[in-house]
Amino acid sequence: GAGVSQSPSNKVTEKGKDVELRCDPISGHTALYWYRQSLGQGLEFLIYFQGNSAPDKSGLPSDRFSAERTGGSVSTLTIQRTQQEDSAVYLCASSPPESYYNEQFFGPGTRLTVL
């Protein structure tokens, strides 16, 4: 079946602009996660959704970052007034409901470059 999809695959923007990144989880997966992978850094957690609610958004680095999820499916990560340090690969993952294994399945990522 279809995996996690993300769009766009690449995004180049100018400093100060807003960007929206989209994630389509695997159909039926109730949990959705956003991570960020910066050059030279490991993968860092940003936010976790269960259904449409976000019980853990503690990884969002500043109030310029926000995310929402609608219909228990698609999620959008929005970065306002982008800065050069926001340049990274943004990865989305999803997990099935009541999963004994809590295995996370990742999408291909969106590479964001802020000029």
Place this chain on the structure above:
Amino acid sequence: KQEVTQIPAALSVPEGENLVLNCSFTDSAIYNLQWFRQDPGKGLTSLLLIQSSQREQTSGRLNASLDKSSGRSTLYIAASQPGDSATYLCAVLLYGNNRLAFGKGNQVVVIP
């Protein structure tokens, strides 16, 4: 805070040799541990997941062990092939938590 360390950061091996990749973590209260593969410019592919109650998992040429008490996991790749060249990431999920804590990866090059 859970710290995950992967050693070595990079290694090259001749084709046919066995690969041994190490992962250590500081908090032993983990729910599971996952090994991922990442190709350049790509997302993560899950290779193996070990539950905290398990000692090892195997899939084809891959075998991952888990020693929770010592905070270590090892990924073995038998008879390496050039197609195994990639970055391998280790990640742990803590009890009562939903976020994966990742190491920085082992970058592997298999030389034909």
